[in-house]
Amino acid sequence: MKEKLMFQNAPHVRQSESVVTMMTDVIFALLPIYFMAFFYHGARSLVLGLVGIISCSVLSLLGSFFLREKPVPDLTPIITGLIIPLLLPADIPYYTVVSACAVAIFVVKVPFGGTGSNLFNPAAVGFASVAICWPELVFRYPVTMQAVEVFGKSTVKIAQSPAYSLSLGAVPDYNILDMLLGTAPGPMGATNILVVVACGIFLIVKKAVNWITPVSFLLPYSALCMIFPRISVSPLESLCYELFSGAIIFGAFFMLTEPVTSPKRDFGKLMAGISAAVVVFLFRYYGGFEMGFASALILMNVFSPIFDAICESVLHVIRHKESISDSLKAEMKRKKEEKEKPVVRPVKKVEETEAPGIPEETEVPEEPVEIDLSEEKEEEKEAAQL
Amino acid sequence: MSLFFKGIFLEQKKEPMLTRSTLVMRQEFEYFDCDFPDTAIDELSGEQIIELARLAEIVDESDGKMLWEKLEKANLGEGGTLIVDAIDDEPYISSQMSVGIHQPEKLSLGIELCERVLSPEKTYIAMYRHILDSNFGIPRKIGKYPVKKIGGLYPAESRVHRHLPKGKNSVIIGACAMLHLARAAEESRKMTTCFVTVAGDVVKNPRNVEVPIGTTAEKILELCGLTEEPEAIILGGSMTGRAIFEPENETVGPTTRGIIALARSYGTYSYTCIGCGRCDHACPKALSVCSMRKFAEAGKLDLLQEYDVSMCIGCGACSYVCPSRIDVAATLIKAKKQIELAKKEGTL
Amino acid sequence: MKAELKECLGYIFFKNPVLVLGLVLGHLAAGDINLQNAAALSVTFLFITVPVMLFAATVGKKIPSGFNVVFYALVSAAMLFPAYYICKSFSATIFDSAGIYPALLAVSTVPIVYSSKIAEKQGVAKALFGGVCITLGFALTAAVLGAAREFLSSGSLWGFKITEAAYPAANLPFWGFILLGFMAAILNWVKDIIRKSGEKSEEESA
Numbered sequence: 050m051k052e053k054l055m056f057q058n059a060p061h062v063r064q065s066e067s068v069v070t071m072m073t074d075v076i077f078a079l080l081p082i083y084f085m086a087f088f089y090h091g092a093r094s095l096v097l098g099l100v101g102i103i104s105c106s107v108l109s110l111l112g113s114f115f116l117r118e119k120p121v122p123d124l125t126p127i128i129t130g131l132i133i134p135l136l137l138p139a140d141i142p143y144y145t146v147v148s149a150c151a152v153a154i155f156v157v158k159v160p161f162g163g164t165g166s167n168l169f170n171p172a173a174v175g176f177a178s179v180a181i182c183w184p185e186l187v188f189r190y191p192v193t194m195q196a197v198e199v200f201g202k203s204t205v206k207i208a209q210s211p212a213y214s215l216s217l218g219a220v221p222d223y224n225i226l227d228m229l230l231g232t233a234p235g236p237m238g239a240t241n242i243l244v245v246v247a248c249g250i251f252l253i254v255k256k257a258v259n260w261i262t263p264v265s266f267l268l269p270y271s272a273l274c275m276i277f278p279r280i281s282v283s284p285l286e287s288l289c290y291e292l293f294s295g296a297i298i299f300g301a302f303f304m305l306t307e308p309v310t311s312p313k314r315d316f317g318k319l320m321a322g323i324s325a326a327v328v329v330f331l332f333r334y335y336g337g338f339e340m341g342f343a344s345a346l347i348l349m350n351v352f353s354p355i356f357d358a359i360c361e362s363v364l365h366v367i368r369h370k371e372s373i374s375d376s377l378k379a380e381m382k383r384k385k386e387e388k389e390k391p392v393v394r395p396v397k398k399v400e401e402t403e404a405p406g407i408p409e410e411t412e413v414p415e416e417p418v419e420i421d422l423s424e425e426k427e428e429e430k431e432a433a434q435l
Numbered sequence: 436m437s438l439f440f441k442g443i444f445l446e447q448k449k450e451p452m453l454t455r456s457t458l459v460m461r462q463e464f465e466y467f468d469c470d471f472p473d474t475a476i477d478e479l480s481g482e483q484i485i486e487l488a489r490l491a492e493i494v495d496e497s498d499g500k501m502l503w504e505k506l507e508k509a510n511l512g513e514g515g516t517l518i519v520d521a522i523d524d525e526p527y528i529s530s531q532m533s534v535g536i537h538q539p540e541k542l543s544l545g546i547e548l549c550e551r552v553l554s555p556e557k558t559y560i561a562m563y564r565h566i567l568d569s570n571f572g573i574p575r576k577i578g579k580y581p582v583k584k585i586g587g588l589y590p591a592e593s594r595v596h597r598h599l600p601k602g603k604n605s606v607i608i609g610a611c612a613m614l615h616l617a618r619a620a621e622e623s624r625k626m627t628t629c630f631v632t633v634a635g636d637v638v639k640n641p642r643n644v645e646v647p648i649g650t651t652a653e654k655i656l657e658l659c660g661l662t663e664e665p666e667a668i669i670l671g672g673s674m675t676g677r678a679i680f681e682p683e684n685e686t687v688g689p690t691t692r693g694i695i696a697l698a699r700s701y702g703t704y705s706y707t708c709i710g711c712g713r714c715d716h717a718c719p720k721a722l723s724v725c726s727m728r729k730f731a732e733a734g735k736l737d738l739l740q741e742y743d744v745s746m747c748i749g750c751g752a753c754s755y756v757c758p759s760r761i762d763v764a765a766t767l768i769k770a771k772k773q774i775e776l777a778k779k780e781g782t783l
Numbered sequence: 784m785k786a787e788l789k790e791c792l793g794y795i796f797f798k799n800p801v802l803v804l805g806l807v808l809g810h811l812a813a814g815d816i817n818l819q820n821a822a823a824l825s826v827t828f829l830f831i832t833v834p835v836m837l838f839a840a841t842v843g844k845k846i847p848s849g850f851n852v853v854f855y856a857l858v859s860a861a862m863l864f865p866a867y868y869i870c871k872s873f874s875a876t877i878f879d880s881a882g883i884y885p886a887l888l889a890v891s892t893v894p895i896v897y898s899s900k901i902a903e904k905q906g907v908a909k910a911l912f913g914g915v916c917i918t919l920g921f922a923l924t925a926a927v928l929g930a931a932r933e934f935l936s937s938g939s940l941w942g943f944k945i946t947e948a949a950y951p952a953a954n955l956p957f958w959g960f961i962l963l964g965f966m967a968a969i970l971n972w973v974k975d976i977i978r979k980s981g982e983k984s985e986e987e988s989a
Contacts, residue, residue, distance in 0.1 A: 052664070053664045053665070053666050054665070054666065054667065054668060054678070054679075054680050055666050055667060055678075055700040056678055056680075056700075057667055057678050057700045057701060058678075058754070058762040058764070058765035059669075059674060059675050059676060059677060059678075059749075059751050059754070059764065059765070060673060060674040060675070060751035060752075060754050060755050060764065061667060061669045061673050061674070061676065061678065061695065061697065061700075061701075062445070062526055062673050062674070062755065063701045063754070063755055063757075063760060064755055064756055064757075064758070066758055067706075067758045067759070067760060068706045068709060068758045068759050070758075071711075071758055121706060121707070123706070125709075148950070156961055160964070160965075160968065163707065164706075164707055164709065165706075165707040165708050165709045165710060166707075178952070178957075181952055181955060181957065182950065182951065182952030182955075183951075183952075308709050308710050308711040308712070309709055309710045310710075312712070313710065313711075313712030313715045313723070313725050313726075314712060314715050314716065315716065357723070357726065360723070361723045361726070361742065364721050364722075364723070365742075365743070367721065368720070368721060368722075368743055368746065369743075
């Protein structure tokens with residue numbers, strides 16, 4: 050009986066979900082977006098994705114060689130390699146994608162200690178680096194429904210994206226249905242809003258992504274876009290144009306939710322989402338840059354440890370609520386007694402020689418013994434949700 | 436408040452152990468002599484019941500204390516509550532629940548005896564409600580005592596403790612101890628047995644068994660049969676028990692609630708932490724588990740203390756949810772012990 | 784002689800003003816985009832550091848602390864003129880093409896740190912020696928960084944074309960910081976190897 054026994058720490062049952070299943074879910078969610086890119090731009094989009102995957106995987110293997118670690122079957126480089134081409138136009142040269150992947154892996158990930166230790170979102174930094182280096186290649190997009198040549202120079206007509214028109218303060222040439230379906234020019238994977246939203250909902254349902262982050266980002270951002278429109282149209286139209294351009298929705302579902310660089314608790318995620326919305330809005334409203342999302346995301350990554358620390362300090366107070374309230378009550382009682390103390394005659398004071406100001410031991414009124422039914426109901430709801 | 440104090444949802448896997456009757460291992464019982472053998476059970480006084488519990492050497496299985504000491508010390512004043520612990524919120528384990536379900540007369544007799552000692556205003560039996568993978572319905576009443584269904588996520592036991600008001604106004608006593616008390620009153624029988632759930636995916640005939648204290652794990656597993664060589668044998672609950680290597684030398688004690696044999700251990704292979712924060716959300720004590728694990732690995736004991744590692748109850752919820760299969764709970768418990776040691780030595 | 788060589792190497796590598804102490808990171812990351820700029824920056828650094836350290840070793844001790852910082856800054860700013868003319872003597876444009884950064888060096892933390900931390904506590908000869916060694920360390924860092932960025936961005940070295948341009952973004956400050964970070968990491972790695980070999984040889988001798 051005992052030959053096969055192995056050591057393991059408690060608990061002895063574990064969730065079936067693991068890092069691998071989470072990452073596979075994300076990869077599966079990215080595949081339909083690639084299919085749409087293939088539909089709009091031809092086979093070159095798939096080759097771009099392949100180049101991204103291969104370069105990221107090879108580079109992270111090299112990185113683990115440099116770190117002298119045993120290479121782990123880790124799917125995060127594949128996700129990074131899949132996300133980067135989706136933010137770029139379909140006719141981008143291949144070396145651009147490779148360079149973005151190299152920055153993502155060799156500047157953001159490996160020097161800080163590999164998967165799980167990166168300070169910034171690798172895909173966002175990779176994209177930002179190529180956007181800074183080759184803006185003339187990144188910020189012009191081929192029109193849709195025309196296949197881009199897989200090799201050689203692209204001959205497809207070039208157009209400006211709606212995000213560019215918005216940054217100039219002009220109403221985009223495309224109607225909202227175009228933008229919803231993705232026929233307007235733009236980044237390869239971020240234009241077909243319907244598919245992106247469906248994939249994002251898939252991720253939320255599979256629990257690979259916490260719903261709080263995208264919701265807490267998109268709702269305040271939409272509100273801001275409606276209140277302060279950049280173009281002179283009705284608030285609803287402004288909202289649609291702002292939301293459907295510039296990879297906002299793609300970023301909200303696939304980049305903002307990256308677990309390593311986002312805060313840990315729901316409350317922290319909420320704060321981070323709202324502040325990211327404000328920062329992204331400011332970047333797009335005042336910045337001349339067309340893709341403000343990536344830069345704003347990199348900026349917000351810096352603050353996520355701070356949000357964690359805020360959560361921890363709040364929780365510290367809640368955990369020590371009883372002892373803190375006890376000491377506060379004692380203090381208040383002492384002060385009250387000092388105030389209400391009757392004016393005693395000096396003769397009596399000598400007799401009693403009572404030392405004033407020493408707090409008496411306070412007794413907390415005991416609550417009746419009952420299990421809180423309201424909380425039980427809440428938990429029931431939670432369980433039902435699960 | 437449940438925004439922060441969460442828990443985890445567990446598949447309870449209590450079937451078929453819960454609905455099957457308890458198997459009693461063949462054994463010889465021990466009996467004791469008392470000074471009042473002729474007194475009818477209905478006429479036993481409080482002191483006599485405490486004396487019975489002392490003579491029968493009954494141990495409360497929920498916390499490992501002697502029952503007579505507990506009964507003597509407990510001083511329920513006005514509005515006192517007696518809670519019978521049959522919660523069993525860990526997967527597989529159902530030893531306390533099965534006592535209530537299959538031997539209700541004995542249990543209610545035991546509760547009645549305890550009531551006579553403590554004279555509480557209210558008495559109820561606590562059972563865990565969320566057994567979703569079973570059609571079994573928890574009874575509303577056992578004897579004349581109401582069953583309070585404890586809902587919510589694992590760990591429910593700690594939550595019951597949290598809702599209790601501070602002070603001596605309530606007492607929690609395990610269901611098995613009540614049963615043994617009833618036996619002591621009826622038959623003058625000593626507590627020589629304990630209730631153990633034998634379960635797991637390689638056990639041929641999983642059920643609750645009543646075995647003598649000191650039986651080896653190997654014998655108990657032989658009693659229920661194995662279909663396959665297990666990779667892990669666990670003594671205790673599936674969430675808090677420990678893996679054993681020598682089943683022929685490991686014996687069950689009065690507080691052992693289960694023996695679980697699993698075909699596959701989840702192994703020692705683990706990924707790096709990806710910082711998803713699920714452990715923070717699972718923690719029923721609302722600790723910042725994710726950061727604490729990093730501190731523990733870096734050996735920063737002062738920071739750990741600042742983050743209230745001493746509040747950790749070792750429920751294992753963080754390890755359960757970790758998608759990277761990291762032994763978070765084990766790391767934290769080790770760090771907690773280190774801090775206690777350092778405090779004793781005065782180095783912290 | 785051997786001890787002095789060791790001290791010199793210590794100033795260059797283990798107390799490198801940029802990579803270890805992190806003193807003028809911003810100036811290098813923004814201004815050091817080719818070898819010419821590196822030369823201009825290094826010459827300016829020499830003309831700022833050595834006279835200020837000499838000044839601190841001789842006069843600076845007598846000025847009450849707190850006021851002497853002002854004098855150091857004044858001296859270093861005054862030394863910009865000879866630096867400018869020296870640079871002009873071997874190439875007409877390099878000081879101007881380096882932009883504001885050589886001038887910014889004069890009011891950076893470098894003269895203050897070295898004069899108050901090192902020179903005030905040492906004699907004149909030691910201060911002179913230290914100043915030269917520190918400048919060597921700075922010049923080495925600036926040269927490596929400038930050469931790497933010039934080669935990456937325009938494929939040339941000191942203005943002579945070698946290959947086609949490959950990565951124009953290397954001129955951006957963002958890449959300057961990243962390359963400096965990598966250089967610091969490599970230096971740390973080398974230091975680690977040296978320390979380990981030293982421990983080994985000690986063990987063997989013991």
